[in-house]
Amino acid sequence: MSVNDNSVNIKNDKRGYHHGDLRSALVQAGLELLKTRSAEEVSLREIARLVGVSATAVYRHFPDKAALLGALCDEGGRELGRLQLEAMQRSGGGRAGFDAVGRAYVRFALDNPTLFRMMMTTRQAVDFLDMPEGRDNSALQLLRDNIASLTPAGASPEQRRIAALRAWSIVHGLAMLMLDNQVPTDEALIDAVIDSMSAGIAT
Amino acid sequence: MSVNDNSVNIKNDKRGYHHGDLRSALVQAGLELLKTRSAEEVSLREIARLVGVSATAVYRHFPDKAALLGALCDEGGRELGRLQLEAMQRSGGGRAGFDAVGRAYVRFALDNPTLFRMMMTTRQAVDFLDMPEGRDNSALQLLRDNIASLTPAGASPEQRRIAALRAWSIVHGLAMLMLDNQVPTDEALIDAVIDSMSAGIAT
DNA sequence: CACTCATGTTATCGCTGTAAACATTGCCGA
């Protein structure tokens, strides 16, 4: 009779036995919980509870917890791509665009700490360096073009690779360090580091 | 009668009721398990099992699991400091020393993925940028001096701060990206990025 | 209108971290 069993029994609002679109409701609820709790603190049962459904209903839509979290990561990836693309376009491209994309990357990380961490830890490698022309990473592709246009004309592909990786390392490292409170989350600091990054890209 | 209860009952070797130095045995075992398993996959009970002691015995030495993991982080921090100091000294300081410390940082991360991740996520901020002259971070202090000597003579303290943070971001970002398989773990790549980092430190 | 099968539920398992009560023993003062 414990209230924390698999059953939830709330089911306050009128929705019958079938939910309608449980899958996206679970994703929605998961993203919501990730805003406050850290990743391993979010339980399947809690997500199900929030949606108002039994814990095991989740397994009709995801093979296991990792799969659900993976879906959250997908959602986050799309959002990040959108933000980066928007930042790039708003800034007008070129070096300013490069900086803007970097800032969008860091900002996304700071705005979605748990999700970002999970995306990086869990997700399949995007293989940013080899830049597959694949479907879903338009932002990365944009970035690639930008880096290509910023590096000196005579730069070898290998040099471009290094420049790209260094730039990625800078924004990623900065984001992680701030996420982990190793460095104060200071807007001016972000700008300064990113500025010094793009200044040095034509090494 | 389950074999997975709190009790372990192995206790094969002759050690009586009292262990002798259970605390460091637990730390030792914890570090061992972290080599193969990821952090959240290591359970208190498993560590205790490995040491041959009941699960709850742990609580005589650590208030909770986080505290034990914290002790592992401390150990890792000391080791990292040692390695960086050694790298610095072996290389003879200067720019070579700076690179060597960066490489040691990345290498430590790659050699101790779980521990490194935990150290960064869990640990109290070292506040690398403000560089407390504190006792235990001799390596960081060394690094600070090195950065100071590498930046142009006319650089302001703020500029040095930025240069230091960018350098840290590069090695940290590179380490994390490789740890997360976002980038191939390639020795030559590490060298190239770090080389381009120290080349650009006098920006 | 009946059947089917996708989608929900309940019951249960073994694992986890942790609290509480009990057991053992090293050590220190009388």
Next chain:
DNA sequence: TCGGCAATGTTTACAGCGATAACATGAGTG
């Protein structure tokens, strides 16, 4: 030398977790 206490171990217990299996419901199609 002995008595007892504090430190350090053990057993027992509990709630929450992810996951499986068996069962219930009902939407949509023939």
